[in-house]
Every structure is written in C-alpha cells, then in structure tokens.
Amino acid sequence: MKSFRTDLHIHTVLSPCGDLEMSPARIVLLAKERGLDIIGITDHNSTRQCRVVWELGQKAGLTVIPGCEATSREEVHCLTLFPDFDALNEFQEFLDLHLTIIPNKVSLFGYQVVVDEDENILEEFHNYLGASLDASVEEIEQKVHELSGIFIPAHIDRPRNSLFSQLGFFPPELKVEALQISKLAEETTVRKKFSIIPEITLVKFSDAHYPEDLGKTYTLFEMEEPSFEELRKALKGEAGRRVIIPQ
Numbered sequence: 001m002k003s004f005r006t007d008l009h010i011h012t013v014l015s016p017c018g019d020l021e022m023s024p025a026r027i028v029l030l031a032k033e034r035g036l037d038i039i040g041i042t043d044h045n046s047t048r049q050c051r052v053v054w055e056l057g058q059k060a061g062l063t064v065i066p067g068c069e070a071t072s073r074e075e076v077h078c079l080t081l082f083p084d085f086d087a088l089n090e091f092q093e094f095l096d097l098h099l100t101i102i103p104n105k106v107s108l109f110g111y112q113v114v115v116d117e118d119e120n121i122l123e124e125f126h127n128y129l130g131a132s133l134d135a136s137v138e139e140i141e142q143k144v145h146e147l148s149g150i151f152i153p154a155h156i157d158r159p160r161n162s163l164f165s166q167l168g169f170f171p172p173e174l175k176v177e178a179l180q181i182s183k184l185a186e187e188t189t190v191r192k193k194f195s196i197i198p199e200i201t202l203v204k205f206s207d208a209h210y211p212e213d214l215g216k217t218y219t220l221f222e223m224e225e226p227s228f229e230e231l232r233k234a235l236k237g238e239a240g241r242r243v244i245i246p247q
C-alpha cells in the first residue's frame with residue numbers, strides 16, 4: 001500500500017471568487033512543487049475547467065479528478081467527483097438545467113473564465129456561478145451516484161453553506177462517501193460537535209481559491225494506486241485502504 005497526498009477541493013480562475021492566478025498551468029505546477037499526488041478540480045457549479053487541468057496533469061504525472069462544488073437549493077456546498085468525462089459531461093447538463101440564472105457582477109464577484117493551457121481566455125460565463133441550483137441536497141446526491149460519482153458535503157463545520165448550518169441535521173437518507181472539514185478544523189472536535197459516527201469518514205482539503213493555499217492542506221490516502229476506484233475504496237475503508245488527516 002502506498003500513501004498519496006490528496007486535495008480534492010480546489011477552485012480555478014473559473015470560480016467567481018477564484019483568483020485569476022489559479023490557471024490550470026499554475027495549479028498543476030504548484031501541486032507538483034508542493035508534493036501533492038492527486039487533486040480534484042471543484043469550481044462552483046461548473047465543470048468546464050476540468051479537462052484542461054486533467055490534460056496538463058497527465059503530462060506532469062499528476063492525477064486530476066474532475067468534478068465541481070455544487071450549491072443546493074438550501075445553499076449547501078457539496079463536492080462532487082466523477083470517474084470519467086462521460087459522467088462529468090452528463091453532470092454538466094444537470095448543472096446547466098438547474099442553475100438559477102443571475103447575471104454575474106464582475107465588480108462584485110470577479111471574472112468567471114475558462115482558460116487554455118497557455119492561459120488564453122477561451123470563454124467567459126455571464127451567469128453567476130455562485131448562485132444556487134434548483135435542486136435539493138438529496139437530488140444532487142442521487143444524480144452524482146447515478147453517474148457513479150463521489151459525493152462529499154463540503155466544509156461541514158463552517159457557519160455558512162454547510163450541511164449543518166443550512167439544514168441543521170444530517171438527513172438520514174443521504175448517502176455520502178465522506179464529509180469534508182475545513183482546513184483549521186480538528187477531526188475529533190468536529191465529530192463530537194456534530195455527533196458524527198465513526199462509520200462516516202472525514203477528510204480535510206484546502207478549498208484553495210489562491211495559489212498560496214494550494215498544497216498546504218491535504219488528506220493522506222493509503223491505497224494501491226492513484227485511481228478513482230481506489231479513492232472510493234479508501235474513503236470506505238475497504239480492503240485495507242484508508243484515509244488519514246495529518247495532525
């Protein structure tokens with residue numbers, strides 16, 4: 001079994017709040033420099049910057065998992081990750097169908113652009129990606145699992161946009177591969193505060209919007225190889241795989 005430094009919550013220049021410095025090339029370069037083995041690309045309500053990062057990752061020997069951070073109707077942020085681009089593209093159709101249409105105010109929220117590997121702007125999005133989807137947490141979870149994806153409610157300890165802040169409880173029907181705690185949170189404290197049972201895995205990722213945050217927060221995945229199926233096994237603690245939040 002090997003140990004892989006993994007950060008599955010990273011924003012790019014496409015997120016309204018993502019720094020313009022967070023280009024695919026910069027993200028891959030910094031992830032390699034700072035010793036990450038696996039990264040997830042999770043912009044707000046869009047998957048459109050994933051492919052370029054994935055392609056650059058292939059060349060650099062970095063595993064890139066495509067996905068997004070979906071905002072539910074209740075304003076709960078949920079990490080969604082997918083095994084391949086067919087599943088990802090189908091999820092993008094779901095996002096296009098459900099995103100509430102609010103024009104982006106660049107002066108307030110920032111630019112939302114897709115760039116290529118040389119940082120040329122390919123497309124600008126005018127609908128605000130920070131808006132919520134017209135879909136509940138459960139509906140998003142079901143869609144993700146229908147597409148064989150991984151569903152992880154984001155930064156559950158935060159006072160805004162988290163499962164507990166928005167719903168006040170953990171819906172008993174909700175199927176999660178893990179729950180993500182924010183970078184300064186401590187695992188034992190969060191488990192106690194929200195009464196999280198040991199069967200539910202906790203992970204810690206950076207939620208990086210700026211280059212300086214990339215690589216500083218990660219979870220160690222002990223598994224055979226850096227693949228999507230191994231990630232899933234590690235999150236479930238199957239066949240000797242496991243995840244460890246470094247202290």
Ligand SMILES: [Zn+2]
Nearest residue numbers: 069077154161
């Ligand atoms: Zn978030």
Ligand SMILES: [Zn+2]
Nearest residue numbers: 009011069207
């Ligand atoms: Zn985020």
